[in-house]
Every structure is written in C-alpha cells, then in structure tokens.
Amino acid sequence: MKNGFSVFLASFLALSLSWCGFVLGPAKQLGTQKQAAVLNSSDVYPIQRSGAAALGLQVYRANGCAACHTEQVRQDGVACEVVLASAGKKPTAVSNLLSTLKLAGLTKEEADAASDKISGAGGTVETHVVPVGVEIPRWGLRQSVAADYLYDTPVQLGSLRAGPDLANVAARFPDLNWQLVHLYAPQAVVKNSAMPPFRFLFEVRNIKPADTPSPDALKFPQGFAPPAGSEVVPTTEAKELAAYLLSLKVDAPLYEAPFTPVMTKP
Amino acid sequence: MNDEAKSNCPANTGGEPVATNSPVPMAMVVLTLTLLFLGGVYFDHHSGWFNARVYTPYVSAEQLDLYQPKSGAAAAAAQGKKVYETVCGICHGNDGMGKPAMAPPLAGSEWVITAGFHRLAQIPLNGLNGNLQVEGKDWNLNMAPMGAALSDADLAAVLTYIRTSWGNKAGAVSADDVKTIRAAAAGHPAISAAQLNSIPE
Amino acid sequence: MSENEKSDNLGGASVLASRIDASCRVPLLALFGGAALWLVVGLAMSLVAIMTFHKPDMFADCPFLTYGRAQAAANDLLLYGFCIPAGLGVMLWIFARLSQAELCLPLASIAAANLWHLGVLVGTVAILIGDSTGYAWLEFPRGASVLLFAAFLLVAISAMATFGARKERELYPSHWFLLAALFWFPWIYSTANLFLIVHHPVRGVAQAAIDWWFSNNLVFVWLALVGIGTVFYFLPKLANRPLHSRFLALFAFWTLILFGTWCGIPQGAPVPAWMPSASAAAASLLIVPLIAIAVIACKTVCGSTVACKGGPMCHIKFGTTAFILSGLMLIAASCPQFSRVVEFTWFGPAQAQLQILGFFTIVMCGAIYELLPRVMNFELPFPKFVRLQHWLFMLGVVLWVGSLAVGGVEQGMKLQNPEAAFADSTNVALIFLRAGTTGLLLILLGSLLFAANIFAMTFKWKMSLLKTMITFIKSPLATEEVKS
Numbered sequence: 001m002k003n004g005f006s007v008f009l010a011s012f013l014a015l016s017l018s019w020c021g022f023v024l025g026p027a028k029q030l031g032t033q034k035q036a037a038v039l040n041s042s043d044v045y046p047i048q049r050s051g052a053a054a055l056g057l058q059v060y061r062a063n064g065c066a067a068c069h070t071e072q073v074r075q076d077g078v079a080c081e082v083v084l085a086s087a088g089k090k091p092t093a094v095s096n097l098l099s100t101l102k103l104a105g106l107t108k109e110e111a112d113a114a115s116d117k118i119s120g121a122g123g124t125v126e127t128h129v130v131p132v133g134v135e136i137p138r139w140g141l142r143q144s145v146a147a148d149y150l151y152d153t154p155v156q157l158g159s160l161r162a163g164p165d166l167a168n169v170a171a172r173f174p175d176l177n178w179q180l181v182h183l184y185a186p187q188a189v190v191k192n193s194a195m196p197p198f199r200f201l202f203e204v205r206n207i208k209p210a211d212t213p214s215p216d217a218l219k220f221p222q223g224f225a226p227p228a229g230s231e232v233v234p235t236t237e238a239k240e241l242a243a244y245l246l247s248l249k250v251d252a253p254l255y256e257a258p259f260t261p262v263m264t265k266p
Numbered sequence: 267m268n269d270e271a272k273s274n275c276p277a278n279t280g281g282e283p284v285a286t287n288s289p290v291p292m293a294m295v296v297l298t299l300t301l302l303f304l305g306g307v308y309f310d311h312h313s314g315w316f317n318a319r320v321y322t323p324y325v326s327a328e329q330l331d332l333y334q335p336k337s338g339a340a341a342a343a344a345q346g347k348k349v350y351e352t353v354c355g356i357c358h359g360n361d362g363m364g365k366p367a368m369a370p371p372l373a374g375s376e377w378v379i380t381a382g383f384h385r386l387a388q389i390p391l392n393g394l395n396g397n398l399q400v401e402g403k404d405w406n407l408n409m410a411p412m413g414a415a416l417s418d419a420d421l422a423a424v425l426t427y428i429r430t431s432w433g434n435k436a437g438a439v440s441a442d443d444v445k446t447i448r449a450a451a452a453g454h455p456a457i458s459a460a461q462l463n464s465i466p467e
Numbered sequence: 468m469s470e471n472e473k474s475d476n477l478g479g480a481s482v483l484a485s486r487i488d489a490s491c492r493v494p495l496l497a498l499f500g501g502a503a504l505w506l507v508v509g510l511a512m513s514l515v516a517i518m519t520f521h522k523p524d525m526f527a528d529c530p531f532l533t534y535g536r537a538q539a540a541a542n543d544l545l546l547y548g549f550c551i552p553a554g555l556g557v558m559l560w561i562f563a564r565l566s567q568a569e570l571c572l573p574l575a576s577i578a579a580a581n582l583w584h585l586g587v588l589v590g591t592v593a594i595l596i597g598d599s600t601g602y603a604w605l606e607f608p609r610g611a612s613v614l615l616f617a618a619f620l621l622v623a624i625s626a627m628a629t630f631g632a633r634k635e636r637e638l639y640p641s642h643w644f645l646l647a648a649l650f651w652f653p654w655i656y657s658t659a660n661l662f663l664i665v666h667h668p669v670r671g672v673a674q675a676a677i678d679w680w681f682s683n684n685l686v687f688v689w690l691a692l693v694g695i696g697t698v699f700y701f702l703p704k705l706a707n708r709p710l711h712s713r714f715l716a717l718f719a720f721w722t723l724i725l726f727g728t729w730c731g732i733p734q735g736a737p738v739p740a741w742m743p744s745a746s747a748a749a750a751s752l753l754i755v756p757l758i759a760i761a762v763i764a765c766k767t768v769c770g771s772t773v774a775c776k777g778g779p780m781c782h783i784k785f786g787t788t789a790f791i792l793s794g795l796m797l798i799a800a801s802c803p804q805f806s807r808v809v810e811f812t813w814f815g816p817a818q819a820q821l822q823i824l825g826f827f828t829i830v831m832c833g834a835i836y837e838l839l840p841r842v843m844n845f846e847l848p849f850p851k852f853v854r855l856q857h858w859l860f861m862l863g864v865v866l867w868v869g870s871l872a873v874g875g876v877e878q879g880m881k882l883q884n885p886e887a888a889f890a891d892s893t894n895v896a897l898i899f900l901r902a903g904t905t906g907l908l909l910i911l912l913g914s915l916l917f918a919a920n921i922f923a924m925t926f927k928w929k930m931s932l933l934k935t936m937i938t939f940i941k942s943p944l945a946t947e948e949v950k951s
Binding site (some may be wrong): 001002003004007008010011014015017018019021022023025028029030032033043061062063064065066067068070072074075135137138144145146147148149150151152153154155156157158159160161162163164165176186187188190191192193194196197198200201223252 | 519520523524525526527528529532534536538539597598599600601602603628630631636637638641644647651654655656658662663667668669670671672673675676677679680683688717720721724728729731733735736737738739742745776779807810811812815816832846854855871882883885886889890892893894896898
C-alpha cells in the first residue's frame with residue numbers, strides 16, 4: 001500500500017464489517033428483545049429478579065465467580081419420542097405394534113410415521129420433543145438462549161467449568177442452607193471440591209449456651225460443625241449471593257428451545 | 267535474485283530492513299478462494315440466515331417450527347397443575363379431596379369424570395350454587411365463576427388436569443372446546459345445583 | 468558509489484541512528500519500566516490464582532486474593548500492564564527508525580506512559596476490591612478505562628507524527644501492521660466501553676457478544692498486528708537478509724484483518740446460530756494468514772548465516788512459532804466437533820496464555836533486548852540473563868501451555884461421557900494444573916531476569932545523569948581551584 005491513508009482505509013473497512021456484524025447486529029437483534037412467551041402457557045419468561053437476588057448478581061460479579069462457573073447449557077441436537085396416551089379399544093394389538101417400533105430418538109418425520117401407525121391401530125399417542133446432548137441430563141432441561149439473560153447486568157456466562165454449570169442450579173440444590181454451607185465450606189457438602197471456601201462472606205460468632213442461636217445460623221452436616229460455643233452467620237452479601245443462586249433456573253420451554261415438559265407424578 | 271541483492275544494500279535505507287518483491291504463490295490465492303466458498307456453504311447450511319430465533323443445533327426456521335411440541339395432554343397437564351394449584355386448590359385442595367364447608371372433592375367426583383365435558387366446563391365459567399350431592403355427600407355452597415378470568419388454554423388445561431389426576435380417568439379438554447363453550451354460555455348467571463342435571467354432559 | 472562515500476553514508480547513517488535512538492530514550496524507559504514491573508506483578512498474581520487449585524482454602528479469609536479476583540487481575544495485568552505498553556514502546560522506536568527521523572512529540576509519549584501505568588494501577592486495585600466490571604478482558608472499571616484510552620491517544624499522536632516525518636515515502640510491511648494497530652485499539656476499546664460500561668449496557672446476551680468481539684480483536688488481532696509488525700522488522704534485521712516478499716506480507720496483512728476480526732464467538736454460545744457460524748467460517752479462513760506469516764518467517768530466516776545463541780533472534784523465532792500454534796489452537800477450538808469437547812475447559816485459557824505469554828511477551832522481550840542497548844547507548848548490565856531468560860521462557864511456556872491444553876482436552880473428554888461424575892473431570896484437570904504451575908514459575912523467574920535488566924539500565928542511566936549534573940555543578944569550582 002502506498003501511504004498511511006490507504007492503511008487507514010483498509011483497517012476501517014475490515015473493522016467496520018465486523019463491528020456491524022458482531023456489535024451492531026447483536027445490539028439490534030438481541031438488545032431490543034422483550035420477554036418471551038412460554039410454550040403452551042400464558043406465562044412470560046423471564047421474570048425479573050427481585051431484591052436480594054438482583055443484588056446477589058453483583059456479589060457474583062464482584063467475586064469473579066464466572067472465572068470458574070458457567071451459566072450456559074448447550075444442546076447437541078433434538079429428537080422426538082412417541083408416547084402412548086391411551087391404548088384405545090384394542091390394547092393387545094397396540095402393545096404388539098409398540099414392541100416392533102422404535103419410539104425414542106426419532107426425527108420428526110419418523111415420529112409422525114410411527115404415531116400414524118399406532119393411531120391406525122386404535123391407540124392415541126403424543127409426540128414429545130426431547131433435547132439431546134451430554135449436558136442436558138447433567139445441567140438443565142434445555143439449552144440456554146438469549147431470553148434467559150434478558151435482565152442480567154452484567155451477563156455472567158462464564159467460559160470455564162472448573163466448577164459445575166450454574167444455569168439450573170436452583171433446580172439441583174434448592175435448599176438455602178445447603179447453598180450457604182457450600183459457600184462457607186464447599187468440602188463439607190461436596191467431597192474433594194476444588195472450590196475455595198468463601199469464609200469472608202460469613203461471620204463466626206460466639207454464643208453462650210444460654211443464648212438462642214441466630215435463625216440465620218448455618219446448619220452443618222456431621223463432622224463439619226464449628227466448635228461448640230460458636231455459630232456461623234451469613235453476612236448480607238452471602239444471603240444475597242445465595243438468593244441469586246436460588247433464582248437460577250432454566251426450565252421454561254420456549255419457541256427457540258422447545259421441549260415437552262415431563263410431568264412429575266402427583 | 268539481483269533484485270534482492272540490490273535492495274539489501276544498507277546504504278539505501280540507513281541499515282533498516284527491506285523486503286523483496288517475490289510474488290504471492292498462486293496456491294495461497296486458490297486456497298483462500300476455496301475456503302471462502304466452503305465457508306459460505308457452511309454458513310448457508312448452519313446459520314439459520316440471521317433468524318433471531320434459530321439457535322444451534324437447529325439450522326433453519328423451518329426445522330425449528332417442525333420441532334415445536336403440539337399441546338398434548340401431558341404438556342397441558344403440567345400447565346393445568348400449576349393453574350389448578352394457584353386458583354382452585356385453595357378451596358378444593360391440592361390433593362383434590364375438597365375441604366369441608368369450602369368445596370366438594372374432585373377426586374372420584376361423578377360430575378368430573380363424565381364422558382363429555384360441556385356441563386363440567388360451565389361450572390367454573392358461570393359459577394354454581396345450591397345443594398349438590400357429590401360422592402354421596404351433600405354440599406350446599408356457593409362457587410364464584412373462578413374460571414371466567416382464565417384464558418381458554420389455561421381453563422382447558424385445568425379441566426384436563428382434574429379429569430386425569432388423583433385416579434380420575436376421563437378425556438382431555440382442548441382450548442378450542444373451551445372457546446366454543448364459553449361463547450355459548452356467555453352472560454349466563456350462576457347455575458343452580460338443581461338445574462345441573464338438565465344441562466347435557 | 469566510492470568506498471569513501473559509502474562509509475561516509477554508513478557513518479552518517481549511524482550518527483543519525485544514534486540521534487534517533489537517543490530521542491526515544493525517556494519515553495521508552497517510561498513505557499518499558501512500568502511494563503516490566505507489571506509483567507512481574509501479573510505473573511506473581513497468576514501464581515497466586517493457581518494456588519487455589521493446590522490448596523483451596525489458602526485465601527479463604529482474604530477477599531482480595533480470591534481466585535475470581537486474582538485471576539481477572541492477573542489477566543489484565545499481563546495484557547494491559549505489560550503487552551500494550553511494551554508493544555507501543557517498540558512501535559514508537561520502529562516508526563522512528565523506519566522514518567529515519569527522531570521521535571516527534573516525545574512529551575506526549577512520556578505523559579501517555581505515566582497515564583497508562585496509573586490507569587493500570589487504578590484498574591487492578593479496583594478488581595481486587597470487588598469493583599470489576601464482570602466482562603472478560605475488560606474488567607477495569609470506568610475511571611481506569613478513561614485513563615487508558617487517553618494515554619493511548621497520546622501515544623498514537625506521537626507515533627503518527629513520527630510516521631508523518633518520514634523521508635522515504637514507500638511503506639515497509641511493518642508500517643501496515645503497526646498503523647492498523649494504532650487504529651484498531653481506540654475503536655474496539657471505545658466500542659466495548661460505550662456499549663458495556665460507560666452507560667447502562669445493552670440488554671441481555673448482546674453484552675456477551677460484544678465482549679467476545681472485543682476480546683478476540685484485542686487478544687488475538689491487536690497482539691498479532693503489533694507482534695507480527697515487530698517480527699517483520701526484527702527478523703530481517705537480525706538475520707541480515709531481506710524480508711521475504713512484501714506482496715506476501717500484504718496478503719498476510721489483508722487476510723489477517725479481514726478474517727481474524729470475525730473469530731471469537733464460541734460455538735455453543737446462547738446467541739442466534741448465525742453468529743457462531745460466521746465465527747467458524749472466519750476461523751477456517753484464518754489458516755491463510757498463518758501460512759503466509761510462516762512462509763515469510765521461514766524464508767527470511769532460513770539460509771541466514773547469523774547464529775542466534777539464545778539472543779533476541781531466538782526469542783523472536785520462538786515467539787513467531789508460538790503465534791502460529793496459538794492461531795492453530797484458535798482454529799481448532801472453532802471447529803464445532805472439537806469445540807463440543809474443549810469449550811469450557813482449560814484449552815481456551817491455554818490458547819490465550821500462548822498468545823499473550825508465548826508469542827507476544829517473548830517477541831517483545833527479544834525486541835527490547837535488541838533495541839534498548841542502542842537507545843541507552845550502553846550494553847545490557849546482565850547480558851547472560853538474555854540467554855537464561857530465553858531458556859526459562861521457552862521451557863516455562865511449553866510446560867504451562869502444554870499442561871493446560873492437554874488438561875483441557877482430558878477434562879473435556881471426561882465430560883463427554885454421561886456416566887462420569889463432574890468431579891472426575893476436575894480431578895483429571897487438577898493433575899495437569901499442578902504440573903503447569905512449574906511452568907508458570909519458570910516464566911516468572913524469566914520475567915524477574917528481564918525486569919532486572921530493565922531496572923538496572925534505568926538505574927545506570929539515572930546515575931549517569933546524576934554524575935553529569937554533579938560534574939556540571941562542580942566544574943566552575945574546578946576552574947576556580949586551577950586559577951588559585
């Protein structure tokens with residue numbers, strides 16, 4: 001190139017293309033998103049975090065939790081499952097037919113063909129949509145999409161799993177005491193955990209036998225309780241962080257990440 | 267080579283490095299163009315063409331649309347359970363067993379597990395009062411039209427839920443059915459228990 | 468030309484060169500001195516962070532050194548504390564030398580150096596007390612980022628003035644790379660700050676997309692531009708051969724800026740599919756500039772009769788190889804099948820560390836070892852340290868990056884097995900992390916040697932300034948004594 005101006009032009013061209021693509025594009029497409037409708041329901045998603053949970057996100061950011069934990073679930077694919085709703089008037093014929101057919105891990109076309117066959121035999125079926133991937137049974141019911149982070153400031157996606165993924169942690173560990181004990185002494189509730197204890201988020205207080213223990217005091221599992229005469233009480237930051245962790249759920253089916261919720265037995 | 271020898275003379279540049287004029291190998295240009303083409307093909311197949319709703323592993327808006335779960339009995343029941351526990355369970359009990367002086371049971375109720383659902387649907391839509399016999403017991407209470415404020419989908423889900431839970435084995439109710447019944451029953455006052463039998467199931 | 472004219476030209480050239488070098492003295496010392504300090508502190512902070520994996524409760528009661536804060540501070544110290552100021556200093560010297568003119572507006576560069584180091588200090592303290600922004604590679608809060616931005620603009624003014632003063636109008640390949648870098652940083656830094664930090668940030672996961680764009684353009688593209696610009700200047704100079712092909716260098720420049728800037732969105736990201744697809748396509752195209760740069764470097768160096776002996780040439784050769792490898796790792800991590808395994812493992816940090824430590828730090832150290840004696844007009848105080856540092860860095864980088872990369876792949880493969888518990892994957896990575904700590908220690912030792920040379924040179928220069936002042940003050944008295 002001949003002179004500085006042509007270098008400037010070349011750089012401007014290259015950078016403005018990717019700026020339009022990866023800055024302007026997401027800002028327009030994702031930055032203006034509104035709440036999404038939950039599939040087959042009148043609910044909207046997500047609901048903005050309230051009070052303590054919103055403050056907890058700031059505690060999460062300040063302590064750099066995203067350095068070890070991610071908050072995103074990935075999906076490798078999607079499959080259909082054909083489930084019998086009722087056997088109809090000819091149950092034996094239907095069950096014979098079922099034993100010959102493949103009913104899980106189907107594409108939509110295969111699932112439609114199978115359900116046509118079973119309907120023809122007199123049974124009623126439903127087609128369930130099932131996300132496929134190693135992360136689905138481990139971390140969440142479906143992959144994370146933009147709607148999951150709509151109200152987060154800052155979005156703490158994380159990039160390393162030195163610790164488990166937290167997108168759906170409230171569904172796996174819904175107990176407040178468990179979360180607080182895990183923050184104070186991770187090794188007490190997770191064997192061989194590599195997580196550092198966050199003791200500076202807690203206060204250890206002396207209590208005399210006559211005093212009533214604080215209602216916030218942590219209840220420890222066998223063998224990890226603090227020495228007699230002292231109790232561990234969470235500071236406001238610890239409570240906010242725990243509230244934030246307990247608000248992390250990814251369980252609403254959306255248009256972008258459809259799945260059929262499995263109803264738990266009453 | 268002559269070019270290179272001349273241009274390396276330090277006197278011309280004061281000891282600063284110089285560059286030769288060798289051309290770019292054609293192989294590099296061919297490689298770049300090939301990769302550009304392949305990259306374009308990859309983008310075409312995997313990008314969903316800038317659609318904001320297509321996320322990997324879906325590759326197109328058509329495929330995403332294909333895999334939307336249709337609201338079947340299972341999907342509706344999950345929503346039905348939620349709405350029931352919010353709206354109905356306070357009086358009828360989350361276990362469907364009813365509460366004395368509040369509401370009759372729904373589990374095993376002959377009014378719930380009917381083959382048709384037209385009569386059943388009108389109870390939450392219009393309300394019910396008067397003396398009603400349910401599972402051999404008399405219930406003389408007032409029910410407000412608790413279902414009037416629910417959407418068609420939600421009311422259908424609740425009706426499906428009470429007809430398929432706690433041992434009840436009756437058929438589902440769809441949102442379209444609720445829409446038809448609601449339209450037909452619009453503006454009717456609360457049903458009295460005595461009239462209930464005259465309404466077709 | 469007659470022999471006399473030639474030697475006169477050479478003599479004139481060397482007088483001019485020494486004037487140019489002298490004009491760069493104070494700005495470069497200001498930039499490099501702080502950079503060397505931040506390099507040592509940053510590597511020490513990395514060591515503090517990695518200690519969490521050896522003994523988790525080491526900093527359980529100390530919020531300032533908890534892993535999340537220490538790791539973010541370490542990353543930013545290495546990138547903003549060492550890499551950018553060192554790169555800017557080397558860039559100023561290269562511009563001055565290529566322009567055959569003294570450094571213009573040196574006061575702007577000196578002010579910039581001080582502002583920059585102040586900004587890094589403010590930012591690092593902010594991260595450690597809990598005020599980090601939460602965005603990767605952009606953790607310095609608003610106050611620090613304003614200082615850094617202002618400092619960069621001041622250096623850019625000085626560099627552009629020096630560039631404009633050139634007599635030889637034809638541009639050398641390094642010019643393209645370094646000029647592009649001068650333009651690149653203000654745009655990406657201001658965009659990232661305006662969209663994410665200064666005002667209320669964009670809504671939702673758009674924040675992550677912009678952060679990824681920024682991180683890739685800074686850590687991969689900007690460091691590549693400055694690093695390769697430096698390599699293309701020093702390799703021919705040290706090998707005493709011309710740079711192979713300005714046209715291939717132009718090709719490498721265009722393909723690097725056109726395609727490199729689009730990489731960066733991870734494959735499994737919770738963003739619409741077009742973004743990861745575009746990144747994957749761009750990453751596959753990245754092989755082209757990598758091949759071009761490798762060919763240029765090889766053809767420039769091979770056949771050279773100059774032996775490197777652990778000197779700056781060795782540093783720069785190793786750094787270039789590290790760049791090619793880091794680029795290959797980036798391409799591999801963008802393949803959807805491989806990304807499925809290694810995303811969210813230590814493989815990603817391994818690639819970043821290879822780029823920052825293996826490539827950029829080593830190239831800058833080599834360049835600084837080559838130019839600083841000329842600028843200061845005396846030899847390095849500890850010349851043996853150069854070779855020792857080369858070996859420490861080389862071994863250290865291979866151990867550190869290699870352990871992280873292999874550990875990451877092992878971790879990823881364990882997680883692909885649905886039967887394996889999550890703890891299995893962390894356990895298998897721990898072994899590699901502990902091995903890698905030795906590598907980090909070696910790199911830290913090497914950086915201490917580098918800092919020793921820089922600080923000793925600064926000290927020696929300040930002492931010589933002091934002596935000159937004292938002699939000047941004493942000299943009227945000496946005349947008096949002689950008279951009497």
